[in-house]
Amino acid sequence: MTTDHNTDRIADVLIIGAGASGAAVAASLAEAVFDVVCIEQGHWQDASKFPTTEPDYELRRMSSWSINPNKRKLPEDYPVNVNDSAIEPVMFNGVGGSTILWAAHTPRLHPSDFKVKTLDGVADDWPISYEDLEPWYDLNDHVMGCAGIAGDPANPPRSPRQMPPVPLGNDGEMLAGAFDRLGWHWWPSDNYVNTTRYGEGRDACNFCGHNMMGCYQRAKSSTDLNYWPRAIDQGAELVTGARVREITTDSAGKATGVNYLDREGNDQHRQARAVVVAANGVGTPRMLLMSASEKHPNGLANSSGMVGKNLMFHVYAGVTGVFPDHEEPWVGPAANMIMSQEFYETDSDRGFLRGYSYQTGRGQGPGSVARGANVPWGADHHKQLERRLGNTVGLGAIGDDLPEEHNTVTLDDRLVDSSGLPAPKITYRVSKNSRALLDHSLVQGQKLLKEAGAEEVDVNRFSREAGWHLMGTARMGDDPERSVVDSNGQSHDIDNLFIVDGSVFVTGGAVNPTPTIQAIALRTADYIATHRQDLKA
Amino acid sequence: MTTNLDTNLLSAALDRVLPPVDDLAGAGAMGLAEVVVERSRADDRFWDALSTVMNALSVGEFLSEDGDGQDGAIRAVESSDPNAFTLWLDVVYSIYYMQPEVHKRLGWHGRAPQPEGNSMPPWDESILSNIRKREPFWRKV
Numbered sequence: 001m002t003t004d005h006n007t008d009r010i011a012d013v014l015i016i017g018a019g020a021s022g023a024a025v026a027a028s029l030a031e032a033v034f035d036v037v038c039i040e041q042g043h044w045q046d047a048s049k050f051p052t053t054e055p056d057y058e059l060r061r062m063s064s065w066s067i068n069p070n071k072r073k074l075p076e077d078y079p080v081n082v083n084d085s086a087i088e089p090v091m092f093n094g095v096g097g098s099t100i101l102w103a104a105h106t107p108r109l110h111p112s113d114f115k116v117k118t119l120d121g122v123a124d125d126w127p128i129s130y131e132d133l134e135p136w137y138d139l140n141d142h143v144m145g146c147a148g149i150a151g152d153p154a155n156p157p158r159s160p161r162q163m164p165p166v167p168l169g170n171d172g173e174m175l176a177g178a179f180d181r182l183g184w185h186w187w188p189s190d191n192y193v194n195t196t197r198y199g200e201g202r203d204a205c206n207f208c209g210h211n212m213m214g215c216y217q218r219a220k221s222s223t224d225l226n227y228w229p230r231a232i233d234q235g236a237e238l239v240t241g242a243r244v245r246e247i248t249t250d251s252a253g254k255a256t257g258v259n260y261l262d263r264e265g266n267d268q269h270r271q272a273r274a275v276v277v278a279a280n281g282v283g284t285p286r287m288l289l290m291s292a293s294e295k296h297p298n299g300l301a302n303s304s305g306m307v308g309k310n311l312m313f314h315v316y317a318g319v320t321g322v323f324p325d326h327e328e329p330w331v332g333p334a335a336n337m338i339m340s341q342e343f344y345e346t347d348s349d350r351g352f353l354r355g356y357s358y359q360t361g362r363g364q365g366p367g368s369v370a371r372g373a374n375v376p377w378g379a380d381h382h383k384q385l386e387r388r389l390g391n392t393v394g395l396g397a398i399g400d401d402l403p404e405e406h407n408t409v410t411l412d413d414r415l416v417d418s419s420g421l422p423a424p425k426i427t428y429r430v431s432k433n434s435r436a437l438l439d440h441s442l443v444q445g446q447k448l449l450k451e452a453g454a455e456e457v458d459v460n461r462f463s464r465e466a467g468w469h470l471m472g473t474a475r476m477g478d479d480p481e482r483s484v485v486d487s488n489g490q491s492h493d494i495d496n497l498f499i500v501d502g503s504v505f506v507t508g509g510a511v512n513p514t515p516t517i518q519a520i521a522l523r524t525a526d527y528i529a530t531h532r533q534d535l536k537a
Numbered sequence: 538m539t540t541n542l543d544t545n546l547l548s549a550a551l552d553r554v555l556p557p558v559d560d561l562a563g564a565g566a567m568g569l570a571e572v573v574v575e576r577s578r579a580d581d582r583f584w585d586a587l588s589t590v591m592n593a594l595s596v597g598e599f600l601s602e603d604g605d606g607q608d609g610a611i612r613a614v615e616s617s618d619p620n621a622f623t624l625w626l627d628v629v630y631s632i633y634y635m636q637p638e639v640h641k642r643l644g645w646h647g648r649a650p651q652p653e654g655n656s657m658p659p660w661d662e663s664i665l666s667n668i669r670k671r672e673p674f675w676r677k678v
């Protein structure tokens with residue numbers, strides 16, 4: 001589906017990255033009759049080749065289909081130096097970006113998440129509010145297709161969901177009962193997973209339980225299935241297998257396009273009147289830092305020095321209940337049953353600020369169970385595995401990871417990708433606040449699972465390979481000295497450079513970020529379409 | 538890095554980490570050493586882990602030890618090089634749990650997750666009857 005390169009053309013808008021946010025911007029601007037080109041280092045995916053159709057799927061998940069680019073090691077991946085990081089970032093590089101592997105659990109930030117400084121005296125307020133994003137959340141739900149049900153008392157009212165919720169299954173119902181008995185909040189998760197046919201050629205979920213290896217059924221929404229076909233229909237050009245190495249600027253400091261390496265490794269230049277960076281919370285600061293020049297010695301759009309700082313991931317810990325008499329709890333999408341936000345908001349009695357959500361997780365295949373907690377090798381192996389296989393239900397806590405300047409993405413001075421470009425280096429440590437909220441979640445989580453009837457609870461104090469949410473590294477704000485982009489995603493320094501991915505988050509909340517990322521991307525696209533007609537040829 | 542792995546040594550180690558159970562042989566006696574070697578060759582990380590573990594086990598007289606002695610030697614590798622050991626073990630587990638005879642013993646369906654999938658009873662809204670009584674409690678700003 002890649003269209004031919006047209007290297008003489010000056011595009012109105014050039015987008016770097018074809019993932020969740022880049023796709024949304026491409027479709028939006030192409031529909032607004034902008035001439036759009038997107039450069040993506042990865043490729044289109046063929047759903048029939050996803051590993052879930054093969055008996056060795058549990059092994060492939062550890063290598064060529066790992067969520068971790070350092071393990072997957074495909075030519076289109078870039079390595080990430082994680083030696084100084086408590087969390088490893090995970091992602092996918094290709095058309096659809098990380099939505100190819102995501103769980104598609106799609107909650108929204110709470111209104112309070114945008115005003116953390118005002119309400120709790122920490123971090124910073126966003127320059128926009130929940131209400132500013134609401135119409136874009138709704139539009140994104142419509143395009144991606146949301147299964148869920150309105151009426152959640154923990155969140156502002158929202159429009160009817162496109163499809164009914166994913167069924168809870170007997171494991172979900174068991175947990176729902178326990179939440180009810182404890183008087184704790186729970187609600188069926190919003191998911192971008194089809195529970196009926198929705199979208200062009202997309203079936204309903206067949207509950208295989210393994211949507212984090214790509215969805216063979218095309219029931220899980222990913223942007224290669226919806227935004228991209230729309231964008232291409234409207235004339236957007238998507239160049240795949242092409243890696244941007246820098247954003248170019250003119251003598252006035254304006255963005256003029258990008259230099260990139262094509263499929264054959266040849267240097268190419270594409271010109272554009274504006275550049276939108278959508279390379280995710282690690283790829284975007286890397287790109288801005290790689291674009292340093294004499295005029296921008298600290299990297300592009302970095303007069304504030306905030307590029308690459310304030311990296312947030314969300315911190316994860318979890319408890320897994322063993323229910324020996326339970327049946328088949330691996331049936332159904334992996335992480336998409338129930339969300340509890342009983343402990344979402346700050347309560348000064350708890351000893352930490354902000355809070356966490358619980359997500360529920362289903363059991364997995366025997367290889368994964370064997371690799372999990374409390375299944376030893378040797379004489380006791382078979383007994384412990386049998387006790388757990390098909391008999392576990394997990395509760396994962398996703399904690400608000402408040403921004404700290406010392407958590408960073410920088411350029412590694414030795415490690416390079418397959419094109420010889422500097423790899424990102426992550427420096428990240430878990431704050432006391434994060435640790436305290438995770439500890440709280442583990443105690444409460446054990447209480448919940450015991451209430452549900454668990455005979456035993458396995459505790460995972462911290463998940464390292466859980467950097468699925470990449471945020472904060474080019475934050476938005478009104479103050480050019482403290483932020484990289486303004487409330488419209490436009491760089492304070494360069495008025496034809498925009499950032500639309502999780503990098504612009506000011507705080508992370510305690511929910512999965514992608515609906516917010518895409519809502520922000522759609523809002524920025526709308527700003528460009530309505531206020532930046534000057535960027536059109 | 539070891540290139541010619543001693544599959545007898547690997548088989549013996551596999552029988553200790555995944556011993557016989559019921560009428561099923563241990564992972565080594567099932568002939569999985571060859572599979573472990575072959576699949577490990579396809580990924581540098583797996584190969585390095587396998588080589589590290591095998592090199593460490595080949596230092597002593599692993600094959601002539603009794604069961605407890607072999608377990609002790611394996612435990613020594615586990616504590617001296619936990620990352621390599623864990624990865625090696627993860628590969629071994631994944632391969633063992635791909636075997637139809639293992640699935641049969643466990644009563645596990647054994648098929649790949651797709652294309653068949655699973656069925657679930659449809660969404661039933663009555664489960665919300667209790668939580669629906671709760672007043673909205675999101676924090677207003």
Ligand SMILES: Cc1cc2nc3c(=O)[nH]c(=O)nc-3n(C[C@H](O)[C@H](O)[C@H](O)COP(=O)(O)OP(=O)(O)OC[C@H]3O[C@@H](n4cnc5c(N)ncnc54)[C@H](O)[C@@H]3O)c2cc1C
Pocket residue numbers: 016017018019020021022039040041042067090091092093094095096097098099101102103104105106212242243244245278279280281283287468469470500501502512513514515517
């Ligand atoms: C396993 C997993 C599970 C997840 N589950 C959830 C979930 O349940 N809910 C949720 O909300 N979020 C989830 N996420 C996170 C979600 O996928 C991301 O938040 C989202 O995809 C980010 O969108 P993005 O556009 O910022 O970046 P991405 O979707 O990561 O896309 C960035 C794109 O930019 C490209 N790129 C980067 N650098 C260059 C370059 N130099 N040249 C050319 N192209 C480049 C990349 O190849 C990539 O395709 C999950 C992620 C993973 C990995």
